[in-house]
Amino acid sequence: xxDIYQTPRYLVIGTGKKITLECSQTMGHDKMYWYQxxxxxxxxxxxxxxxxxxxxxxxxxxxxxxxxxxxxxxPLTLESARPSHTSQYLCASSxxxxxxxxxxxxxxxxxxxx
Amino acid sequence: xxxxxxSPQSLIILEGKNCTLQxxxxxxxxxxxxxxxxxxxxxxxxxxxxxxxxxxxxxGRYTATxxxxxxxxxxxxxxxxxSDSASYICVVSDRGSTLGRLYFGRGxxxxxxx
Numbered sequence: 001x002x003d004i005y006q007t008p009r010y011l012v013i014g015t016g017k018k019i020t021l022e023c024s025q026t027m028g029h030d031k032m033y034w035y036q037x038x039x040x041x042x043x044x045x046x047x048x049x050x051x052x053x054x055x056x057x058x059x060x061x062x063x064x065x066x067x068x069x070x071x072x073x074x075p076l077t078l079e080s081a082r083p084s085h086t087s088q089y090l091c092a093s094s095x096x097x098x099x100x101x102x103x104x105x106x107x108x109x110x111x112x113x114x
Numbered sequence: 115x116x117x118x119x120x121s122p123q124s125l126i127i128l129e130g131k132n133c134t135l136q137x138x139x140x141x142x143x144x145x146x147x148x149x150x151x152x153x154x155x156x157x158x159x160x161x162x163x164x165x166x167x168x169x170x171x172x173x174g175r176y177t178a179t180x181x182x183x184x185x186x187x188x189x190x191x192x193x194x195x196x197s198d199s200a201s202y203i204c205v206v207s208d209r210g211s212t213l214g215r216l217y218f219g220r221g222x223x224x225x226x227x228x
Binding site for chain 2: 004040041042043044045090092102103104105106107108
């Protein structure tokens with residue numbers, strides 16, 4: 001299995017709170033991604049990074065922000081959580097060299113906003 | 115519109131039986147197609163990757179086929195085991211950029227009964 005870790009695994013938080021979802025990988029991958037996954041639905045890309053100090057918004061509009069200060073670390077922050085943010089958040093990384101690339105996923109953070 | 119459609123949405127089979135999952139896509143231009151397995155509460159894990167020139171690829175009891183002309187792929191599971199119970203996700207990448215844009219299907223939820 002890939003060495004990519006997400007914490008916490010589960011989080012229940014009240015509306016308006018600020019939260020940070022952690023993602024770290026030990027593979028030295030340049031590319032990292034955040035996906036949102038709801039039951040029975042496809043994964044949606046919300047943020048990605050091609051390397052340190054590089055971040056871009058994905059296809060799905062999101063009120064979250066990300067940072068990439070170190071290669072191995074790609075945290076996602078919600079400044080003010082709302083019930084609509086309730087979802088599963090998956091972090092992934094890839095080597096970024098040549099095609100086709102394989103995404104290595106973490107086990108996700110299941111977020112519930114009450 | 116680029117899309118990935120998977121069928122069936124869910125499937126129940128008895129242990130030891132074979133099954134085939136389908137993936138139809140409209141993604142163009144096509145680069146490659148991946149099948150991922152996602153166990154409950156875990157992140158997706160890559161099973162196979164196929165490029166345009168490949169029409170069959172095996173990974174143990176999993177065999178994926180690709181017909182780039184009809185834009186169809188299938189994942190065949192032989193002699194199913196209880197551990198095969200999972201969601202199987204088809205992911206298609208385009209050639210629109212050097213990085214490739216990923217299009218995710220909604221997955222087929224497979225349940226293997228003893």
